[in-house]
Ligand SMILES: [Zn+2]
């Protein structure tokens with residue numbers, strides 16, 4: 001803990017990122033009332049048509065490169081507050097809460113989690129320099145405090161600096177924006193089995209698609225793309 005934190009709390013009491021009521025610790029990010037009203041998804045989905053998938057078995061679109069696991073909906077105002085906090089301020093507190101929600105979601109869907117390796121979606125080096133951190137990597141570390149599986153970094157890199165996907169309306173534009181955006185740089189380090197590809201939010205799925213495609217080309221057999229929220 002930063003030595004100034006107790007002093008800062010005294011003058012600027014920490015507030016819930018969603019409803020702005022005072023909370024006892026900045027680490028909580030949300031008040032108990034907002035936190036407990038978040039409802040989590042219960043199933044995995046087909047990455048292409050979003051059909052619910054029982055267990056890890058595909059029932060449709062078997063060649064699509066990933067299965068989707070989105071823990072919640074971006075339309076939930078508390079989730080939105082956490083994700084905005086993760087990107088723009090309060091990154092660590094928001095990552096802790098989102099990581100615990102992701103863990104809770106993953107423990108509720110039928111998965112053998114111990115077989116997976118977490119791979120956070122990388123930012124371009126320019127974007128990471130601007131922000132000072134990669135929010136997906138923060139989320140990965142938070143998730144790992146609940147589910148002890150390895151994190152893999154420095155294997156997938158983002159070679160194209162794209163516009164933020166949230167500013168693009170159409171699927172074709174989103175797709176074009178991230179096309180060929182990723183490359184595997186250390187294929188020998190890539191586990192040839194199960195990858196938990198992790199991002200904070202998924203909208204059209206175009207980012208997951210591009211990343212999963214190159215991971216599959218480099219030998220990853222099964223990819224579960226997980227996001228804290230689906231927009
Ligand atoms: Zn609140």
Ligand SMILES: [Zn+2]
Pocket residue numbers: 046047048049050051060061
């Ligand atoms: Zn499908």
